[in-house]
Amino acid sequence: MKKRLVCLLLAFVLLSGLCPAALSAAPAVPPPDAWYEIFVRSFYDSDGDGIGDLRGVTEKLDYVASLGCGGIWLMPIMPSPSYHKYDVTDYYDIDPEYGTLADMRAMLAEAHAHGMCVILDLPVNHCSSEHAWFQSALTGPESPYRSWFNWSDSPQSGYSEGGGVYYESRFVDTMPDLNLDNPAVREEIAAILRFWLEEVGVDGFRLDAVTSYYTGNVEQNLSFLNWLADTAHAIRPDCFLVAEAWTDLNTLARYSESRIDSFFTFPVSQAEGYIAKVLGGRGKQAGKKLGEYVALLEDTLPANTVPAPFTENHDTGRTVGFTGRGNPAKTKMAGGLLCLMRGAVFLYYGQEIGMVGSGEDPNKRIGMLWTDETSTTLPPPGATQIEYAYPSVSEQEADPGSLLNYYRAALRLRREYPAIARGTSRVLPCEFDEICLIERSWAGQDLLLVINPSVSPTQLSPADYPPGYSRLAASLCTGPEFSVIFQPEGTVLHMPAYSIAVLTK
Ligand SMILES: [Ca+2]
Numbered sequence: 001m002k003k004r005l006v007c008l009l010l011a012f013v014l015l016s017g018l019c020p021a022a023l024s025a026a027p028a029v030p031p032p033d034a035w036y037e038i039f040v041r042s043f044y045d046s047d048g049d050g051i052g053d054l055r056g057v058t059e060k061l062d063y064v065a066s067l068g069c070g071g072i073w074l075m076p077i078m079p080s081p082s083y084h085k086y087d088v089t090d091y092y093d094i095d096p097e098y099g100t101l102a103d104m105r106a107m108l109a110e111a112h113a114h115g116m117c118v119i120l121d122l123p124v125n126h127c128s129s130e131h132a133w134f135q136s137a138l139t140g141p142e143s144p145y146r147s148w149f150n151w152s153d154s155p156q157s158g159y160s161e162g163g164g165v166y167y168e169s170r171f172v173d174t175m176p177d178l179n180l181d182n183p184a185v186r187e188e189i190a191a192i193l194r195f196w197l198e199e200v201g202v203d204g205f206r207l208d209a210v211t212s213y214y215t216g217n218v219e220q221n222l223s224f225l226n227w228l229a230d231t232a233h234a235i236r237p238d239c240f241l242v243a244e245a246w247t248d249l250n251t252l253a254r255y256s257e258s259r260i261d262s263f264f265t266f267p268v269s270q271a272e273g274y275i276a277k278v279l280g281g282r283g284k285q286a287g288k289k290l291g292e293y294v295a296l297l298e299d300t301l302p303a304n305t306v307p308a309p310f311t312e313n314h315d316t317g318r319t320v321g322f323t324g325r326g327n328p329a330k331t332k333m334a335g336g337l338l339c340l341m342r343g344a345v346f347l348y349y350g351q352e353i354g355m356v357g358s359g360e361d362p363n364k365r366i367g368m369l370w371t372d373e374t375s376t377t378l379p380p381p382g383a384t385q386i387e388y389a390y391p392s393v394s395e396q397e398a399d400p401g402s403l404l405n406y407y408r409a410a411l412r413l414r415r416e417y418p419a420i421a422r423g424t425s426r427v428l429p430c431e432f433d434e435i436c437l438i439e440r441s442w443a444g445q446d447l448l449l450v451i452n453p454s455v456s457p458t459q460l461s462p463a464d465y466p467p468g469y470s471r472l473a474a475s476l477c478t479g480p481e482f483s484v485i486f487q488p489e490g491t492v493l494h495m496p497a498y499s500i501a502v503l504t505k
Contacts, residue, residue: 031204031240031261031306032070032117033421034339034411035346039075039314040098041083042367042377043349050378052367054099058107061114063393067352068411071117071240071344073206075314077104080128083380084314084361086121086208087128087175091192101200108201117203119240120196124189125209126175134176138163150179158215170212180213180224190231197236204240205232207260211245218251222258229259242308242344246315249300256305262344265297265309271322275311275337279323279330283454287436290337290453291427294438298342298425307343311335312351314365317358319351325389328354329478332406333453333498336476339410340449340500342425342440352407354390369393406478410500413474417502419447428466434458435495437465447473448503452495460493469503476500 044056054077064072076085079095094104111118127134137145140163150168152159159166160173168177178185196202207228214220225243232239242262245255249267256263268274274293278286301307311319311334323331331354338345349355350368357364362383367376369392379386396402414420423440430437434454440447448469452458470490477483478498485494486501493501 031344033344033418034067034069034414035071035073035119035308035344036064036067036069037073037075037313037346037348038064039349039365040077041380042365044368044370045377051097052377053097054094054103054107058103058110061107061110061116065114065116067347067408068415069347070115071119071203072111073119073242073346074121076121076123076208081130082128082174083382084365086123087126087130088123089128089131091127091188092195104200112201117240119204119206119242120202121208122192122196122205123208124178124180124192125212126169126171126177129169129174129176137167137176147182148179148185149176170215171209177212186227189228193228193232194235197232197239203238204242204261207241207243209246210243210255211247218254221245222255225255225258225260229261233259242306249296253300253302256302262306262308264313264346265301265307265341265343268293268297268309268338268341269311269313270316273311275334276322278337278453279334283434284456285433286454287430287451288433290436290451291430291438294341294425294436295427298427307341308346309338309341309343310346310348311338312348312364313346314348315361316364318348318356318364320354320356320389321358325356328390328403329498332403332478335403335407336410336478336498336500337451337453339407339414340420340438340451342421342423344421345414347407352404353393353396354403356387356389357385360384401479406476409476413476413500413502416474417445417447418442419445420449420502423447431464432458432460435460439466446505450493450495450501450503452497452499455497457497458495460495462491465493465503468505471504472501473504474502 041052043052044060045052046055046059077094077098078088079090079093080087085095094101108118133145133148136143137149152166155166158168158170160169169175170177210221210225213224229241232241241260243260245252245263246266252263278290319334320331323334357366360382362380363385365380366383366386369376369388371392371394390403396404419440419442423442426439428437428439434452434456435458436451438449472486475484477496484499484501
């Protein structure tokens with residue numbers, strides 16, 4: 001325990017960019033402000049069997065650290081009959097495809113030595129139909145596990161037939177929903193949390209499918225989430241919990257009132273999300289739209305929550321799907337806008353090199369392109385599109401103007417100016433619809449973010465931004481041939497297409 005705290009303190013020191021603590025239970029170490037989601041199977045294969053594994057993750061920790069992400073979210077790693085492993089058959093072990101508990105402990109030790117936190121995907125809405133609990137429950141009402149699941153004598157929506165009766169299975173018949181009202185089930189979940197937090201040493205959890213805990217009942221979901229949060233924080237006050245409530249902004253605001261640290265900000269993500277809408281069309285209103293969306297988030301989500309914005313994850317189309325394969329500048333800008341969001345931002349592996357994928361889930365989860373296509377893991381079963389729109393990691397590392405190096409620069413900006421992730425946020429009026437002005441204040445530092453998410457270069461004279469901001473502290477542009485120019489010092493600000501400037505007083 002002591003060692004972990006030392007590691008987390010080290011993380012705190014190393015990563016100056018940390019987000020506002022919503023950890024209500026204790027004055028805890030705040031979570032990192034940038035995270036990296038890894039699908040272990042498709043990330044890096046250490047032993048040549050074509051399947052990514054935990055040793056592969058360990059080998060690539062330097063790479064994740066080089067991006068500037070202080071946290072890693074591992075998609076499910078527990079034993080499971082499926083390739084995606086969201087249907088667990090044993091909550092206390094590692095799937096042999098990925099390695100062993102010893103590999104996991106070694107990976108955690110190395111991640112902590114890098115100053116990084118690691119959280120585990122935890123699906124407890126359902127388990128696998130092959131789990132011993134469900135196999136026993138299927139034998140009949142006498143099974144001690146019968147009451148661990150929800151049964152019906154008649155067919156109904158969200159139920160599947162098993163042994164002449166019907167069991168709740170909201171996603172698919174191979175994923176029976178657990179009966180979360182059963183005290184024995186809650187006791188088991190508490191033991192699972194304790195095992196991973198105390199005996200293995202993970203730093204928290206990503207909670208899968210929380211709106212399905214009690215389908216259609218937000219109040220019951222909130223009550224269960226509060227129980228989960230209290231249980232986990234009692235085991236380890238500084239563990240980080242981020243939950244998947246795939247829902248609209250107003251419902252997300254209700255969920256965010258719970259004692260869970262953070263919820264993924266789904267309205268920001270995907271082709272229908274805020275960032276895509278800002279970058280859509282010719283972008284004449286892009287700055288104005290961005291300001292409206294940022295203000296909407298600030299006004300709607302409770303102040304004590306850590307927003308967790310993202311543009312893509314394992315269930316969604318990739319970002320390049322809405323920015324366009326032939327539009328590296330817009331693709332960079334989507335990443336730049338994401339990295340300016342308040343809270344804990346989440347990148348999905350391969351996003352930083354512009355990986356593509358849409359349609360069937362396996363297409364969104366193909367092998368990370370490290371060098372060339374012979375360097376990737378085997379495609380997940382069912383993948384129908386295995387193609388890459390942008391060069392590999394090694395090619396992009398060698399190109400200062402690559403998307404990968406843009407992401408690194410954007411995350412460096414976020415780290416160097418913690419007010420971006422943690423500050424109070426105020427959208428300021430602006431004369432130009434192309435431009436968005438956002439003020440962030442944190443720990444005595446005031447920043448002015450000047451953002452041009454449009455294709456129109458724009459000049460701002462001193463009357464167009466608040467007084468006092470006379471220093472161009474940093475800037476981020478999408479093409480090597482452009483830069484933000486502020487001259488004579490503290491007067492006219494020249495913002496190229498798709499550019500970001502950070503001004504200080
Ligand atoms: Ca392997």
